[in-house]
Amino acid sequence: MASRYPLTIDDVNYIVEVNVGDDGVFVTVDGGEPFKIDVTTSGLPGLMSIIYSESNWLGYVVPESDGWRISHNNKQFRVMSTQATKKSRNGAGSEDPPGKISVPLAGVLTEIRVGVGDAIESGDTVAVIEAMKMQNEIKAPGNGIVTEIHLESGARAEKGDVILDYEVSESKDLP
Amino acid sequence: MFKRILIANRGEIALRVQRTCRELGIKTVAVYSEPDRNLLHVRQADTAVHIGDGPATESYLNIEKIIQAALDSGADAIHPGYGFLSENADFANACVDANITFIGPSGDAMKNLGDKVSARRIMEDADVPIVPGANDVDPADLAAAAASADRVGFPLLVKASAGGGGRGIRLVEKPEDLENAMRLASSEASSSFGNATIFFERFVSPARHIEVQIVADSHGNVSAFGERECSVQRRNQKVLEEAPSIAVTPEIRKRLCAAAIAAAKGSGYQNAGTVEFLMNNNGEFYFLEVNARLQVEHPVTELVYGGVDLVALQIAVAAGGTVSDGLVDSGPIGWAIECRINGEDPYENFRPSLGLIDYVEYPNGPGVRFDSMLFSGLDVPVFYDSLLGKLIVWAETRDLAIQRMQRALQDLVISGPQTNIPFHRELMNNPDFQAGDIHTNWLENNFSMPVETKTENELNLALAAAAIASLLKSQNATGQAMSVSRSSKWTAAARKNGTQEVVISSGESGWRRGIR
Numbered sequence: 001m002a003s004r005y006p007l008t009i010d011d012v013n014y015i016v017e018v019n020v021g022d023d024g025v026f027v028t029v030d031g032g033e034p035f036k037i038d039v040t041t042s043g044l045p046g047l048m049s050i051i052y053s054e055s056n057w058l059g060y061v062v063p064e065s066d067g068w069r070i071s072h073n074n075k076q077f078r079v080m081s082t083q084a085t086k087k088s089r090n091g092a093g094s095e096d097p098p099g100k101i102s103v104p105l106a107g108v109l110t111e112i113r114v115g116v117g118d119a120i121e122s123g124d125t126v127a128v129i130e131a132m133k134m135q136n137e138i139k140a141p142g143n144g145i146v147t148e149i150h151l152e153s154g155a156r157a158e159k160g161d162v163i164l165d166y167e168v169s170e171s172k173d174l175p
Numbered sequence: 176m177f178k179r180i181l182i183a184n185r186g187e188i189a190l191r192v193q194r195t196c197r198e199l200g201i202k203t204v205a206v207y208s209e210p211d212r213n214l215l216h217v218r219q220a221d222t223a224v225h226i227g228d229g230p231a232t233e234s235y236l237n238i239e240k241i242i243q244a245a246l247d248s249g250a251d252a253i254h255p256g257y258g259f260l261s262e263n264a265d266f267a268n269a270c271v272d273a274n275i276t277f278i279g280p281s282g283d284a285m286k287n288l289g290d291k292v293s294a295r296r297i298m299e300d301a302d303v304p305i306v307p308g309a310n311d312v313d314p315a316d317l318a319a320a321a322a323s324a325d326r327v328g329f330p331l332l333v334k335a336s337a338g339g340g341g342r343g344i345r346l347v348e349k350p351e352d353l354e355n356a357m358r359l360a361s362s363e364a365s366s367s368f369g370n371a372t373i374f375f376e377r378f379v380s381p382a383r384h385i386e387v388q389i390v391a392d393s394h395g396n397v398s399a400f401g402e403r404e405c406s407v408q409r410r411n412q413k414v415l416e417e418a419p420s421i422a423v424t425p426e427i428r429k430r431l432c433a434a435a436i437a438a439a440k441g442s443g444y445q446n447a448g449t450v451e452f453l454m455n456n457n458g459e460f461y462f463l464e465v466n467a468r469l470q471v472e473h474p475v476t477e478l479v480y481g482g483v484d485l486v487a488l489q490i491a492v493a494a495g496g497t498v499s500d501g502l503v504d505s506g507p508i509g510w511a512i513e514c515r516i517n518g519e520d521p522y523e524n525f526r527p528s529l530g531l532i533d534y535v536e537y538p539n540g541p542g543v544r545f546d547s548m549l550f551s552g553l554d555v556p557v558f559y560d561s562l563l564g565k566l567i568v569w570a571e572t573r574d575l576a577i578q579r580m581q582r583a584l585q586d587l588v589i590s591g592p593q594t595n596i597p598f599h600r601e602l603m604n605n606p607d608f609q610a611g612d613i614h615t616n617w618l619e620n621n622f623s624m625p626v627e628t629k630t631e632n633e634l635n636l637a638l639a640a641a642a643i644a645s646l647l648k649s650q651n652a653t654g655q656a657m658s659v660s661r662s663s664k665w666t667a668a669a670r671k672n673g674t675q676e677v678v679i680s681s682g683e684s685g686w687r688r689g690i691r
Contacts, residue, residue, distance in 0.1 A: 003649075005642045009634060016642040027639040035635070039643050044551065047534055048640050057636045060534045060590030061644045068641040071533065071590030074597055075627065077634075079641035160652070 002028075006082035007067070013082050065105045065159075096141060098168045101126055103157040104138065112153045112163070118146045120166060127153075127163050144168045176494050177201055177252040177276065181224075181245040182216070183266075184256030185235060186548040187564055188469070189216035192254045195486040204248045206241060208234035210556035215548060222248045229558040235259045238266050242273050252276040252493060254486075258560070261468040262289065278493040279446045280467045288442055288465040292336040292374050298462045301441030303434045306453065306461040308376035314361045317354060324353050327375045333357055335364030336372035343367060346378060381614035382453040384408065385420055385460060387435035388476045390447045390485065392492040396500040397439045399432035400476050400483070401507050403449075406613045407602070409525070414515050414595075414618070415602065416472035418479045419507040421573060421611035427458050432502040438465060447473075447489045453615075471565065474546060475513050478569040480506035510576040511569045514584070514599040516547070518561040521598035522627040528592040529555040538586035542569045542579050545587070555592065563594065573611065577603055598624060 002019045017028040026034040038051040050057040059072040067080035096102050103109070111128040114120060120140040127138040144166035151163050181204040182192045193203045193216060205220030210229045217223045224244040227234035234240070236259055245253055253270050255261035255278070264282035271277065279285075288294045298305050308331070309323035324331060324347075333356045335343025343364040345356035357373060365371035388400040404420035405413040423431065435450035442465065449470050454460040473485050480503060492498060519525045532553045537545050547564025555563065568583055570576040581603045584596055601624060602608055607617065629637075 003642070003646050005645050007638055007641055009637065010629075014638055016638045018639075018642045018646050020646075025643070027635075027642065029635055029638055037636075037639055039639075041647070044534060048643065050636055050640065050643075052632075052636060052639075057640075058588065059637070059640050061640055062533055063644070063648070068644055070637050070640055072633065072637065072640075074587075074589060074594060075629070075633075076593055077629070077637040079637055081645075 008080045008082045009077060098142060099144070100165055101138065101140060101163050103129060103151075103159055103161045103163060105129065105136065106158045107136070107156075109151055109153055109155050109157045109163070110135065112149065112151070114146050114149075114164070116146050116149060119169075120144055120146060129157065138163065140166075142168060177490065179204060179221075179248065179250045180252045180254055180278070180490070181206065181241070181248065181250035181275075182220075182254050182256060183235065183241050183260055184254075184258070185211055185214060185216055185559065186562065187546045188256040188258075188471075189214075190219065190548065191546055192256060192486050193219060195484055195490070198484075199487065199490065201490070204244065204250050206235070206244050208556075208558070210558060213553065215550060224248055229556060231259065231558065235559075238263070238269050241266075242269055242275070245270075245275050246273060250275065252278055252490070254278040254489070255468065257468050257471055262466075264289070276493050278489050280444050280448065284442055284444050285467050288444075288467055290336055290370075291334065291338065291464065292372060294442075294464060295374070295462075297442050298438055301437045303438045303441070303462045304460065306376045306379060306463070308374060310374050312357070312373050312375060314357050314371065314373060317357075320357060321350065321353060324350065324375055327377050330378040330380075332376045332378050333360040334374055334376055335360055335368060335370070336374060337364060337368035337370040343373075379453045379455055379461060381616065382455055383420065383422055383613070384413075384451065384463075384615050385423065385431065385454045386449045386451040386466075386470075387431050388447070388449055388470075388473065388485070389435050389439050389444075390488045390492060390498050391439045391444050392497045393445055393495060394497055395440070396498050397436045397444075398498040398500070398503050399435050400480050400485075400503050401428060402431055403472055403475055405472060406615050407608070407618050408615055409618050413472065414517075415513065415599070416475055417510065417512045417573070417576075418475040419510070422454065422458070424458070427454075427460075429502060431460060434460070434462070436501065438462065446492055447485055471515070471562070472513050474544060474565065474567045475511035478511035478544070478567065479508055481508065509569055509571045510573045511567060512573075512576045512580050513565050513567045514580065514602075515562055515595075516564045516566055516587070516589070516599075517595045518555055518563050518592045519595050520593040521595045521601075521624050522593075525595065525598075527561050528594070529557055529561065530592045531555075532589065532591040534588065534590040536586070536588035538566065538583040540583075540586070542576075543583045543586075544568070545583075549589065563589070566599075574609075577609060597627075601625065 002017045005016045007014050007016050014030050019026040024036050025039055026036050028034045041048050046061045048059050048061050059070045062069045070077040107129040110130045114126050121143050122140055124140045125137040126140050129136050146164055146166045148165045179202040180196050182189045196203045202221040205216050205223040206226045207217045208227055208229050226240040253275055260266040262285055264285040267277045267282040292310050295305050295310055308327050312320050330348045333345040343360055345360045347353050347356045361371045361373050384405045385402050387402050389397055391397040402420050402423050403416050403418045405416045407415040438450045447469050449466040451463040452460040453463050477483055518529045520528045532549055534551045535549045544567040549564055568576055568579040570579045584600050
């Protein structure tokens with residue numbers, strides 16, 4: 001099964017496909033010739049070794065909010081998720097399914113501005129998360145009524161933790 | 176001998192001094208600021224004393240707190256390392272007042288050598304060649320100053336007597352610029368150092384920076400351990416040092432060491448120190464200044480003098496031990512080079528680059544020494560200088576030492592902040608450097624860092640690594656088994672950790688980070 005990742009380095013976009021099969025791992029960049037890699041990570045978080053064409057590649061891969069930072073050969077490579085770069089430019093960033101709002105980046109949830117039963121509108125700030133000493137507002141992606149709140153203000157939250165559920169409403173005119 | 180030594184420093188030099196103390200069976204006391212809590216010098220010391228917040232003025236430069244820490248921990252001596260309080264006469268005197276041995280020269284010797292005009296006079300009296308110049312220029316008496324300047328010759332430097340770190344220095348190319356330069360240097364000196372005294376010095380250029388390592392005991396003996404060359408400099412900061420110097424013949428070495436010994440004796444110097452000289456292409460050298468402390472680059476001397484431990488000698492002479500008098504004849508043997516590994520981005524005009532060290536791999540093997548504060552997981556604090564470590568190699572000849580350094584630079588892996596390793600690699604490949612055709616302005620005038628290049632292969636593998644990381648992350652999130660390679664369940668279990676994220680921990684200071 002191939003997994004497809006739109007990635008960006010130095011403002012250039014690439015489509016990268018990874019195919020894990022019985023005969024090894026194959027990578028395709030922008031529909032080119034697939035190349036076989038032997039990849040392994042170690043017990044140390046992020047340390048990745050790749051053997052490609054019998055040459056060794058050692059890198060340290062650190063997740064960032066919009067992609068990956070990779071140190072290799074004492075140089076830095078910033079590989080961003082192309083979607084993330086586009087979305088951050090547009091100001092939105094949520095990939096939540098309708099009816100859920102989750103934490104977009106790890107941090108401390110400093111504020112939850114809504115309660116169960118409140119009506120929310122697209123663009124409303126429902127919560128604030130502090131990460132790397134910056135306050136990030138979490139906005140509602142659509143309209144609805146809050147049905148359940150899963151986190152408390154002051155809680156540490158990881159990326160993807162669900163903050164609240166809401167009942168999606170069709171019209172903006174509902175209470 | 177001392178029972179317990181407090182090391183009033185941090186980073187690699189604190190570790191360097193600790194190692195010698197441990198070998199000698201002396202207990203160590205570390206001092207640390209709040210953001211340095213995780214550093215190795217704190218963990219490896221026998222006793223660790225918290226002395227204040229991050230800014231150096233509240234911790235490593237705070238004489239009162241450090242003396243108190245020494246008294247509280249029962250230390251009978253203090254080693255100051257380099258930087259911070261190492262050349263502070265008040266600190267040396269405060270140690271004496273508290274009945275603690277200061278491992279270094281006396282406060283008086285520091286004061287006399289720290290003032291450049293007084294140091295020039297001491298050297299003149301001791302028959303040490305100084306840069307031709309004019310001492311004690313009166314900024315108000317322009318006619319006399321102009322006559323002095325004529326005698327010195329142009330181009331010349333107008334310098335502040337209390338100057339340092341490149342401040343209070345003006346280059347004057349022609350007589351009509353003299354008055355203005357004098358006014359600027361004098362007012363800069365007055366506001367920066369509280370002392371408006373200026374003097375003239377002939378501008379020696381091109382010149383090599385050659386310095387002699389000395390160790391003086393309290394019985395009047397001074398040992399000279401040959402020279403180091405530190406001509407590769409940026410903004411008056413050394414970035415690479417070597418020993419011996421390609422430009423120093425055995426005959427010049429004899430004269431250099433004799434001058435350094437005379438300088439030490441003339442100033443009543445004790446303990447380890449460095450006498451710095453400028454040397455022109457004819458092998459003529461002039462006294463520049465004395466660094467009254469252990470130098471960053473001391474390991475290159477240790478390696479070419481049979482592995483002598485200069486810190487052990489410092490401790491021995493501070494405890495009243497003796498050294499032999501004169502030029503040490505056990506070296507130089509072979510060649511040693513040191514590269515300063517700094518947290519700075521050579522592709523962005525050497526802008527500081529600090530932060531979490533994700534991963535570090537130390538170089539090893541024959542002839543390689545890495546004096547460093549680094550470990551995987553260290554968060555390099557922003558309050559101090561950018562020196563992360565010193566990569567030092569030894570080999571039989573200069574050419575072989577360069578080859579070995581190229582290899583060691585390849586073996587050293589630092590992931591996290593950008594370091595100047597790519598710069599040192601370029602330097603090792605530079606034909607001028609390889610030929611030893613260098614002087615103190617060479618780096619700034621003749622060397623340019625090539626723009627960063629990423630090969631197609633490197634880009635493809637970075638993309639592959641990011642894609643694999645994304646795949647592992649999504650598999651991890653959905654609880655699927657890891658399936659990118661055919662390895663055993665043991666590596667699969669380890670690999671699971673590989674997808675964990677680096678997060679900010681809620682450490683009380685906010686400076687500490689860790690890995691979830």
